[in-house]
Every structure is written in C-alpha cells, then in structure tokens.
Amino acid sequence: MLTAPEIDPVHAPTGFIRRYIFSTDHKVIGMQYLLTAMFMALVAGALAMLMRLQLAWPGQKWPLLARIFPDGMAGGVMKPEFYLSLITMHGTLMVFFVISFALLGGFGNFLIPLQIGARDMAYPFLNMLSYWTAVPASLIMLASFFVEGGAASAGWTSYPPLSAVREAVPGSQWGQTLWILGMAIFIASFTMGGLNFVVTILNERTKGMTMMRLPMTIWTLFIASALGLLAFPPLTAAAILLLFDRHFGTSFYLPAGMFFGNKLLPHAGGTPLLWQHLFWFLGHPEVYVLLLPALGVVLDILPAFTRKPIFGHRMTMYSLWTIAVLSMIVWGHHMYVSGMSPYVGEFFAIGTMAITLPSAIIGMNMIASLWGGTLRFRTPMLFAIGAISLFGTGGLGGIFLGNATSDIHLHDTYFVVGHFHYMIGGVTLFGLLAGVYYWFPKMFGRMLNESWGKVHFWVTLVGFYSVFFGMHFIGLGGQPRRYYDFTKFEFLKPFTEMNLFISIAAFVLGAAQLLFLLNFFWSWFRGTKADSNPWQAATLEWSAASPPPHDNWGEKLPVVHRWPYDYSLPEATEDYAPQIAAPAGGRSGSWR
C-alpha cells in the first residue's frame, strides 16, 4: 500500500481523502495517473479488439455486443459509423489518455522528485489540480460514446470537414464537440503538469545533482515536457477556431460550395489544410513527447541489468535534444499527398531524414550498452530489450514514410498503421512495462511476480510482432487504413487470411495484458517483499525507502556525489556505487 511508514507528523496529511484522493504527494498523484492510464488502456484496448473483430469477420452477428452498444451494434452487426468512432477513440485515448498519462503523469510524477532528490514537486497543489483536471477530461471522452450520434468519428487527427461540419457523419455532432472539449481540458491538465516538471527539474535538484548527473529518465521527461508545452498551444488555437467553425458560422477550415443533403453550407473561403498544418505542428512533436520518456526508461534500466554504464552517455543526450528540436520542423511529412509544393515536401523530407541520424545514434548506443555487459535477464530487462528491438524495426519503416516519393504510395495504408504502432504503440508500451516491472518495488515495496512477468513478456513480444509486422506488407499491397470492410475489393482478397491472422494475434496480445493486470494487483498486496534496492541500481531513487515515506528522505536530503551510472568500478569492492556514495579519498568527482 501507499502508506508512509515513518511520516513527519507536521506535514503528512491524515485522513483517507487528503491522503489518497485529493493528495498533493507526488507519489500518490503518480499512482493515480498510472491507475487511470491502466483503466483507459482497458477501454482503448477493448475498442481495438472490436475493430479487429469486424476486420476478421466482417458483417458477422455478435448478439452479446448488441446489448452493450444498442446503437452502434444494432442487431449485433457493427455499423460503419460505429467503426469510425472506434478508430477515432482508440487513437485519441491511447495517445493522450494512456501513454501520456502513464509515462508523463505516472512515471514523471512518481520519479522526478525521487530521482533528483527533492521532497515533492515544485508546485504540489498545481500537481493535484493537474490530475483532477485530467479526470474530467477522461470522463468527457468516455461519455461521448453515449451521446446522440455516438463518439467522434473524424479520426484522432480530426480533419475538417468531417470534424467541422456537424451534419457530416453521426459522430460529427455531439461526439466531436465533446472530443474538442475533452482535449481542451486535457491540454490544460498537461500544461499544469508540464510546467511543474520543468520547474521541478531545474530548481528542486538536491545538492550535487548537477544537470549532467541527472538520469536519462529525467532528461527525457524534461525534454518531453518542454516539447509538449511548446507544441500543445497551437493545437489549442486550432481547436478554438474549429469550435467557431462548428458552432458560430465562421469559415476558417471550410471552403465554399459544400453540400450536405440538399443543403448548401454558408461557409466560404476556408481551407482544411490550415487545420492539418496546425494539428501536425502538435501531432509530430507529440510522438516524441511519448517516445522519448520510454527511451529514457530503457536507458536507465540497461545499466542495472548489464552492470556497466550506458554507452555514449553524452552523445545520447545530444541526440535526444537534436530529435526534440528537429521534431518541431518536420510536421509536413504527414501531408505529402495534400498537394503541397514538391519543394516544400523536399524540405520536410530532408528534415525527417535528419531525424534518423540522432535516432540511429540512440539505437546504436542502446545496443552497444548491452555489449560486454553481465546481462541479467529479469523482466524489466526483457521489456527494455524488446523496446530496443521495436525501435529498430519501427524506425526502419519510418525511413520509407519520411521520403515523399515512397510515402505517396504508402500514405493512408496499413504500412502507416504498422509503423506508428511500432513507435508510439510498441516502444512506449514496452518502455512503460519495463518501467513498471522495474519501479514496482519502489512504488509498493513488493516485487511483481517474475514467472508471470516472463510469460507476459514473451506473449506480448510475439503477439506484437504478429499483429503489426504483417501490416507493413498488406500496406505495401495497398490495403487502406480506416476502412470498415475489405471484402468488397477484389485486389484485397489475397489479404483476407492475413487480416484474420492479425485479428487472432491481436486477441492474444490483448489477453496477455490482462495477465499483467492480474500480476499487478496480486503483487500489490501479496507479492514478495522487496528491500529498498532490489536491482542493485545506482540512481538516487533506490537510496530511499521502499515505498518512500511522505517526505521521501526523512530528516536530511541526500547529497549526490557522482553520475547515475557508476557500475563495475575498477577500484571498488561492490560492482556499483549509488549516487549518494562519497568518492574514496575525498576526491571531489568531475561531472561524473
């Protein structure tokens, strides 16, 4: 449980509500985010299962589902418009309400003060407010399934005119309005959290914890927060304009001459491309907001299970920054088929190719970190290696999509779906799970079950490759994304069995995650007790008690003497030195 064993009577809140519900303790807030993310993952995952059900057996009757969705699955058969809201909400929930919640809200809040040696975040009250803004945002998104017309159906990208004309499809009515509202509240919540992360990392570090001594998780969280803070506001601006187009008759995104039914819409002069630019100005950096913290988690886990420092520490750090900066100027590679000038397209293609360089450096450094190490294949390590594998495979697909020439063929096919699931679906999921297995003992003072963990890993890895690897090839074959039914197309007939296989693999992948949930909740209360540093890791959080008390450090804050990856030291008897260990002979260390 989250109880703090020895708590300062002055500061520790008493009473269930102040302690666990409206808590300002960063550890509790992190846990709240993590649990919320797990719940949202269940919902968003179930939506994916429904989609695969339809794609494997199109038009099949599922009487049981008719009871849950009396409208979208009337008579047990899925309606096309319901399928559209499934893809929209699966994407939206997974990107913003699962991965962002878990990696930034969950790990960010739990780890930042512990890894930098602070007692709490810089603004604890704002932190609580951030979580309690995220909750209504989630509820609004979930509620949108039950309004007239169903949930939003314009895709997670919400391109106009589907998103801007209320008459367009059923989901363009209330569902879309709630989508915009939910996103606006989510962005407010993210902004509060992001400000808190940036200020805390800059200002609340303990004595000796220089910026270069911060572990990679903190660096990536810092970069991701800064990136999110700068990239989300333009989407807010875009959403405000969208709201006015929808409800107040303006024409930012809508051109003249649009008919719906027999009705001519009063709009004139707008362009949907404006939305696409503004959306992807957020949308592309958002990929890295999610991806970088997952890489940071992997980079922090590797040394503990290889017993050597990560390879190319500084180069990795510079590469992370390079990716962040470049990610702000490559959004156009999502829009090669929008009719943009080939010269502009070439600019975006070159920028995108430039991102492959720092990405390759990071990937190579991660592989080199394994080289010559004393590998310990515990579950966190397995998931970390899995994430490296997916980063490589997914990155390879990115090269094809980043080039305008090949992207024009691949655009809006399952190649894209396969690619981005490897990156923001796979690397993030594996990084996230690696992190949960790794920090679970710090969170709850108990270990997750190792055997279940290994089963979970292997089924997830094989399942993941089975689902998304094949998608690249049916995408090359021209199978378009977002279609409700492929049986009507002669040229897609050869892929019928592949689609069936992908669906079955997806069900297995989904079921494996239920095993993880079982392990999580069972181990929370019944798992083997863990001591404060079960992995013999060097980073600062392992010097706190497991679970840490309310003020994290007891009476005195820790003082940091070295960088976070001091493993296999030649002069030491132990094979690692925690960051708080003073150097032998009073040598005051360099930045390391």
Place this chain on the structure above:
Amino acid sequence: MALMQEEVIRAGDSESQWSPALDNRLVGLWAFLATVAMLFAGFTSAVLVRRTSPDWQPIPLPGILWMNTILLIASSMALERARALAGQERPREARGWVLAAALLGFLFLSGQVGAWQQLRALGIFLPSNPHSSFFYILTGVHGAHLLGGLFGLGYLLVRPRRAAALNLWATYWHFLGGLWLYLFVMLFVV
C-alpha cells in the same frame, strides 16, 4: 493562478539545499508565458494562411482601439510605479498604484467590448468575413488572459505586502500589454 501560491515543504533541510539562480515562481511564470506565446503563434500562422484567400476583406479599425491601447500602456506604467514604490518599502502608496493599474485594465477590457459594439453597429459580426472572425476571437482570447491578470491584481490589493507576487503579476501584465500591441499591429497595420 494557483501556481504562484503553493510552496514546497522544505522545512529543516535548508542546509543541504543549493539555491537556484531563478526563483521557482519566476521560472514557472516564464514557462507559462512561453505557452501563451505559442498559443498566439498558432493563431498568427492561421491569420497568415487565411489572409491570402480572396474573401479576406479588411474591416475598418474601430477608433476606440487607440484609446484602449493608451489605457493599457498607462496601466503597465502604473504597475511599474507600484513596483518601484514597493521596492522602497512604501506598500501603502504601492497599493494605490496597483489599484490604478487594475482600474485602467478594467477600462481597457470595457473598451474592447466597446470596439465590438462599434463593429456591430457597422453590421460586421463574427462570421462576416475572416478578418472580423479573427478580430473577435483574438481580442476575446487576449481579454480572457487579461481577466486572469485582473484577478491577480485583485489579489495584490488584498495582500499588498507581497512584493514577490507584485513582481510576478507585473511581468504577466506587461507581457499581455506587449501581446496586445503585437495583435494590434498584426491585425490592422501589416
């Protein structure tokens, strides 16, 4: 802005705390202002794109905007005066100038509503054409941020001895003043 008020519990560990170059609240404020700047950068790019289409018809400049601009500049100057007085340990006089700044800010906001009414009288409404749409929306969003600033100045009036808070709110207020000048130029001059 609650972010200004909540302090970290750090009783008893000052001996091992290094002091950062910039105060927490100042770093937080500037990070927040960066997000506001990016919000209006998003709007700006929308204006630049939309302005090139043939249906863009410039609306006449509502005359009251000149007066509003002067009011907002005067309000910022009053706040600077308050800041100087607070620095000289003269909180009572500083409070008077904060009150003046808040009143001028309120007059500015009323003047913005007046500008809307001037346009309405000419038959120019929100959906009339893209220029008017942007004018109404951008002044509205700017006004909403300024309203938040007014609450901040109200807080300063209740708690006149908080010199640090005065500095923060003055920074926020000046930023919004500069933002207004920028919007004015973007919408009507260039």
